Amino acid sequence: MKVCIVGVGDGGAVASLQNRRVDSNAQIDVFGKRADLGCPPREMPLVLSGTVARWDELIRGLCATSFYEKRNININLSTEVSDILRW
Ligand SMILES: Cc1cc2nc3c(=O)[nH]c(=O)nc-3n(C[C@H](O)[C@H](O)[C@H](O)COP(=O)(O)OP(=O)(O)OC[C@H]3O[C@@H](n4cnc5c(N)ncnc54)[C@H](O)[C@@H]3O)c2cc1C
Numbered sequence: 001m002k003v004c005i006v007g008v009g010d011g012g013a014v015a016s017l018q019n020r021r022v023d024s025n026a027q028i029d030v031f032g033k034r035a036d037l038g039c040p041p042r043e044m045p046l047v048l049s050g051t052v053a054r055w056d057e058l059i060r061g062l063c064a065t066s067f068y069e070k071r072n073i074n075i076n077l078s079t080e081v082s083d084i085l086r087w
Contacts, residue, residue: 008032
């Protein structure tokens with residue numbers, strides 16, 4: 001099975017995780033238009049309020065490259081999806 005997920009936010013991360021759980025052999029590709037994984041919007045208040053001093057001190061969790069690597073999920077950054085050709 002080939003799975004294509006658009007967006008590397010929380011939704012994309014959880015969708016890719018669930019797909020991996022149901023099919024350990026699936027080819028899973030996640031596409032994000034940003035150049036890096038960044039951080040989810042929910043973490044912004046932590047830095048803006050000073051609770052966490054710097055952006056790179058956030059606990060990355062779902063937004064770490066290792067999250068995808070560990071599960072054999074391909075991340076394609078800097079790639080805006082404009083269409084999906086199904087076959
Ligand atoms: C200030 C703030 C605080 C929040 N706090 C909380 C909280 O405490 N708890 C909580 O549960 N939720 C919180 N939320 C909500 C939570 O952040 C969102 O519900 C969650 O991030 C949504 O995740 P998502 O993956 O669906 O979308 P997003 O995080 O928006 O990710 C979508 C990704 O898809 C990419 N993308 C879009 N279109 C394309 C395309 N065509 N091709 C390639 N890539 C594309 C975008 O660049 C983006 O990276 C907060 C939100 C904000 C703004």
